[in-house]
Amino acid sequence: MSTTTIKVHGMALATCTARVLLCLSEKGLDYELVPVDVAAGAHKQQPYLSLNPFGQIPAFEDGDIKLFESRAISKYLAVKHKDTGTDLLRSGCLKESAIVETWMEVEAHQFNAPMRTLIHQLILGPLRGSVPDEKIVETEVDKLGKVLDVYEQRLSQTKYLAGDFYSMADLYHIPSLFYIMKTPKASVVTGRPCIHAWWNDISSRPATIEVSQGMALDKFLSQKK
Known part of the structure; x- marks a missing residue:
């Protein structure tokens, strides 16, 4: 069973999902990409709607933190892991x-x-x-x-x-x-x-x-x- 706490629910080929994956990669963080069957409408149904009530991808989990909106997720990752990997927000200046x-x-x-x-x-x-x-x-x-x-x-x-x-x-x-x-x-x-x-x-x-x-x-x- 995976011990990875970071889960990204979405599709790698979707631009908003890719934005989050880029941030994770720049930070060198381990994560699990959980596929969402958009073609079948899984993003408009439960249980996915419990993660993103607007029915869009991606959604994100980091332990008990649950987020949606790719830019907000990326900023969260950059702040939490500011001393890891690429300094994406230049928070020291x-x-x-x-x-x-x-x-x-x-x-x-x-x-x-x-x-x-x-x-x-x-x-x-x-x-x-x-x-x-x-x-x-x-x-x-x-x-x-x-x-x-x-x-x-x-x-x-x-x-x-x-x-x-x-x-x-x-x-x-x-x-x-x-x-x-x-x-x-x-x-x-x-x-x-x-x-x-x-x-x-x-x-x-x-x-x-x-x-x-x-x-x-x-x-x-x-x-x-």
């Missing part, structure tokens, strides 16, 4: 930690919405048999491009979003960028040299390589069978 928090907020409130829509249009929809709505795609690419123009300027001045150090601000972006780079709209990254260099850096980290092995696109299809 108020200035640095404030900048990290700022770019974490940017990801959640500026970057995430257009990226989420593009992933649904360009990846999830086609894998389920639908055709992308080109009008929606172009609208969201334009929105994302305006956000990434700000990133390009920022990354022309610093190696990573919060400074010359890798942090949670960078990590939060990895799952959705991983998927968009598999689409024809990868040019939103490759066409911006500073962002492209940043992506090449963060995507080559051992934690990213490890977690991305569970994010193969054909796994979406296998979930449907």
